[in-house]
Amino acid sequence: MYKLTHLKELESESIYVLREVAAQFERPAILFSGGKDSIVVTYLAYKAFYPAKIPFPLLHIDTGHNFQETLDYRDALVEKLGAQLIVGSVQESIDTGRVKEEKGYNASRNRLQTTTLLDTIEKYKFDACIGGARRDEEKARAKERFFSHRDEFGQWNPKNQRPELWNIFNGRKNMGEHFRVFPISNWTEMDVWQYIYQENIPLPSLYFTHERKCFLRDGQWLAAEPCMTLKPIEVVETRRVRCRTIGDITCTGLTISEANNLEDIISEIAATRVTERGGRADDKRSETAMEDRKKEGYF
Amino acid sequence: MNTNGYLDMELLRFTTAGSVDDGKSTLIGRLLYDSKSIFEDQLEAVEAASRSRGNEEVNLALLTDGLRAEREQGITIDVAYRYFATPKRKFIIADTPGHVQYTRNMVTGASTADLAIILIDARNGVVEQTVRHSYIASLLGIPFITVCVNKMDLVDFSEDVFNEICLNYKKMAETIGIRAELRFIPISAKHGDNVVTDSTNMPWYDGGTLMNLLETVSIDHKMGDSAQPMRMPVQYVIRPISDKFPDYRAYAGRMAGGVLRAGDRIRVLPSGLESTVKSIMQDDKELEIAHTPESVSVLLNDDIDISRGDMLVPATAQQPVITQQLKMRCCWFNETEMQLRKRYIIRTAVAETVGMVQSVDYKVDVNTLEKVEGVSSLKMNDIAVINVKTSQPLVVDDYASNRITGSLIFIDPDSFETIGAGMVVVES
Incomplete structure (x- = not known):
């Protein structure tokens, strides 16, 4: 008797969306951050077009504040897939005066990425950027479409989105406009981990427990890397931690954890009572921080 | 750790229809909360946001109303998707409220739903809105409709009230020709009766909880069996x-x-x-x-x-229709009215062509379900039966037999917005 599991159905939907991107757009790219969601999207793209190569380059917006493990993983994956890698550098945007670096202890390049991203999209004339955002992550993302239209300023207009019915995706656009496409919109954090487990997808070591120099700020452990400025009262300690999400160092919270394999991580997530973005400093800036950044053109 | 369980789960998509007053947000909040799908930081954020708005009780609608304009105006603008899971199934809720764009939102949410929950306030019974929601659920071919008679606590958990509402609903369903499989559950979303746990207040009801139904309702319709023609x-x-x-x-x-x-x-x-x-x-x-x-x-x-x-x-089984002349049920989504003989882009799942509406057989008043004839344009939220001519032949099935190969959208040739949806009628 045939059994349609939730992971099979989600996988099938995502592959369908990725193939629609390849069919409807001229210059798509995968927004690759090195986090588990963009890793899963890239893996699904591999499946969608096998035995042909993924027909889009991977685009990484590098804040210059990335964990070395993320960059190593990215380079190894690109080589394995035979994919093209394009890097947009936030440092370069700062150096050329496109953006101004934030000051203070909570300074982050998270928001600056938007300018670098939009500049890179324009430079390479990308007409669809595929991202790993999920609707369960954040309340503004809960209203996001699979095919999300962006105007010529790269902005999102959440009040007037195109209705999306059945599995018909409308990627028509005018010159200068582009789309963000989110193939794993319907996946939850748990689905992503279960899928990684089922498919045995390799992940950056940051997701598993390791010893790291870190410090506590506002109840959240952060990595004590050179790009972080510590307040006088903050003390660097060595702890056994892992990342639940991976972003820029300045906004990636670390979880005290002994989980060193996927089964343990899944158990840990099943028991947790805090969302994964609960550890993200970038979302805590205001009640609608994500929506505000998304409107400007953020991921 | 035994991982077989979660790699073996199924997926059910459902939509919820009802106004704020019917307790829809409370019901969704209850499902999420009782299945432990609301996290502490989310609940804290919603509690804080409720307090800052001067709400006395925690306003669970703030969980789904994520956009700034929605939170400021206390309204829901767009379809919100919510996720929760039990050990048996993962659920996707398309929560489709809305005022001005109600029909458009519900049609969108219903297009992929396996089941629709229609909420009825036990004090009010079947009202105009119930008819409208049921009609749209039926129009979009949702295989299961579950009628939740809510606020049973406010009618003393009366079996007679419940039975009368069921009877009235069945009569209405017959009148408008609902083909979905119907189920009725008396609940109190606020107190949790028959939502996730059995109610001790209604010993006369033994049909199981809403959660039990969501976990066990058949999802076979999603999978093609050998009897259905391959597409x-x-x-x-x-x-x-x-x-x-x-x-x-x-x-x-x-x-x-x-x-x-x-x-x-x-x-x-x-x-x-x-x-x-x-x-x-x-x-x-x-x-x-x-x-x-x-x-x-x-x-x-x-x-x-x-x-x-x-x-x-x-090569042998039942064939789709190849045609340039389509009859369809259509829902119009855009402020710009549908005009006869104007060229629109028409897109099915994978094919695209240009088409024009040649005539409108009739428009359906979604509140009274009366047929209005002699119509030559459609406004936003209108539902009608129309005749369309396309420049290239399309390969389609009757929507009632296949929701994927029987559906299409209208795209504005200038703005490229999605401005309407069509469900093909193949007359045999």
């Missing part, structure tokens, strides 16, 4: 053009009906050319059989011309 719209042609795969040519698509086996004789529409299936691939694995709704790629034994927009169907 595979071709999305994309995979051609590696590499040394390892020099002449490889596979047709990629998502199964939209029935099953496909290696060796099956197939026909390509609209060309009508035939071949046999050499192999079916799912990424790097070869499949004996492909089921709906899997994404696969198909290799054929003959070198024939196939491209995006074509459809693979069985």
Whole structure:
């Protein structure tokens, strides 16, 4: 008797969306951050077009504040897939005066990425950027479409989105406009981990427990890397931690954890009572921080 | 740790219809909360946001109303998708409230739903809105409708009240020709009666809780069985053009009906050319059989011309219709009115052409369900039966027999917005 599991159905939907991107757009790219969601999207793209190569380059917006493990993983994956890698550098945007670096202890390049991203999209004339955002992550993302239209300023207009019915995706656009496409919109954090487990997808070591120099700020452990400025009262300690999400160092919270394999991580997530973005400093800036950044053109 | 459980779960998509006053947000909040799908930081954020708005009770609507304008105005603008899971199933809720764009939102949410929950306030019974919601659920072909008679605590958990509402609903359902399988559950979303746990207040009811129904209702309709005619719209042609795969040519698509086996004789529409299936691939694995709704790629034994927009169907079983003249039920979404003889882009799952509306048979008043004839344009939220002529032939099925191959959208040729949806009627 045939059994349609939730992971099979989600996988099938995502592959369908990725193939629609390849069919409807001229210059798509995968927004690759090195986090588990963009890793899963890239893996699904591999499946969608096998035995042909993924027909889009991977685009990484590098804040210059990335964990070395993320960059190593990215380079190894690109080589394995035979994919093209394009890097947009936030440092370069700062150096050329496109953006101004934030000051203070909570300074982050998270928001600056938007300018670098939009500049890179324009430079390479990308007409669809595929991202790993999920609707369960954040309340503004809960209203996001699979095919999300962006105007010529790269902005999102959440009040007037195109209705999306059945599995018909409308990627028509005018010159200068582009789309963000989110193939794993319907996946939850748990689905992503279960899928990684089922498919045995390799992940950056940051997701598993390791010893790291870190410090506590506002109840959240952060990595004590050179790009972080510590307040006088903050003390660097060595702890056994892992990342639940991976972003820029300045906004990636670390979880005290002994989980060193996927089964343990899944158990840990099943028991947790805090969302994964609960550890993200970038979302805590205001009640609608994500929506505000998304409107400007953020991921 | 035993991981078999969660790798074995199923997926159910459902939509919820009802106004704020019917307790819809409370019901969704209850399902999420009792299944432990609301996290502490989310609850804290909602509590804080409720307090800062001067709400006395925690306003669970703030969980789904994520946009700034929604939170400021206390309204819901857009379809919100919510997720929760129990050990048996993962659930996707398309929460479709809205004021001005109500019909558009509900049609959108209903298009992919396996089940619709229709909420009725036990004090008010079947009202105009109930009829409208049920009509749309039925129009979109949702296989199951579950009527939750809510606020039973406010009618003393009366069996008579419940029975009368059920009776009235069934009468209405018969009048408008609802084909979905109906279920009725007396609940109190606020207190949790019959939502996740059995109610001790209604010993006369033994039909099980809403959660029990959501966990056990059949999802077989999603999977094509051998009896349903096979459909595979071709999305994309995979051609590696590499040394390892020099002449490889596979047709990629998502199964939209029935099953496909290696060796099956197939026909390509609209060309009508035939071949046999050499192999079916799912990424790097070869499949004996492909089921709906899997994404696969198909290799054929003959070198024939196939491209995006074509459809693979069985050579012998029931065929779709190939036509430039379509009758359909249509819902209009845009402030710009539908005009007769104006050119619109018409898109099915994988094919696109240009078409114009030649005539409107009648418009349906969604509140009274009366047919209004003599109409020559459609406004936002209007539902009508229309006749469309297309420049290229489309390969379609009757929507009632296949929701994927029987559906299409209208795209504005200037703004490229999605401005309407169509459900094909094939008259036999």
